[in-house]
Amino acid sequence: MRTRSRIRVAAAPAPDCHRALRWALAAAVLLALAAQTAQAVPRVQRYIEVTVTPDELDFGDARGTGSQVAPEPLKVRIAANCVHGGVIAEATALAGPGDAEIPTSRLFLQHPGTGQYLPMIAPMNLTGPMGPGVFTLDINLRLDVLISDPPGQYSGTVTFTIVAPN
């Protein structure tokens, strides 16, 4: 009796240890199943892209006061397979010689919705929310030069950004 009793005590694992092993095994099985499922079902990633051509726009030479219209429209291409918040455009001032600059209030974008030339003083929403698909916008730009602008080359950027849906 003494011997049997000793064997029983030695062979019986602690209840906590059992439970831990069972949990770990269950977790391992679940993870393995999840991994197999992920491999078996091809997953389509969200895809959103905006491109613009050309990526450099030269307004040419300006003399005196006047409006310079860009020689060609920018082609903004939006491709997405999901709903997104649309495209906004924003610009920096055109930095010139010394401290001279042409402010964004004199850089105008022809809004594709209204056809009006609007100053790029703030980020401008061009489209509103958009669904999946491929779209191309023709964007015309205009720059007003004043007689007070010192001669020299001026450079800035116009950025088109796709925003997340609301």
Added chain:
Amino acid sequence: MSRPTAICAALMVIGVLAATAGAQDPPRKQAVVQVTIRVLPFAEVTMDVGQVTVTLPAGATTAPPVTVGGTIRSNVGTTIYTRVTPPEGAQGDWVAEPEVRSLATGGTYHLSELLRITVYDLPIGFGGSTHTIGINGQSVGSVNEITKPGTGTATVTVIPD
């Protein structure tokens, strides 16, 4: 919470994070265009069209200076050259003052503050009468004979520095 339960909870959290990592909102995508323009040195002069009246005091031999309305606009410093051509047969000595003037910086300037046209050495007989000087574009009329006005020209040439 026992140790196994804590381990399982941690595993579940890790699993949920891994599963949602691919489903986050799409990143903002951007396209940038470089925009350039070249502003060239520029200067222009315009002269008013109209007439001014000059009264020549009796006994005077010099007509009061005539100013010409108009503007010079430029985005750089300029040098202004002025030349007066009297009408044929005109009397007196027609002078634009100054003939050469430099403007150090660009801007808008009024010709009337820069330019005067004076006729010196007129015959005594011209005094005591009123004469009309016509300004037509870039020309300034004669002061020597009101009944037979001749036409001279005042030419302002602006050269960007």
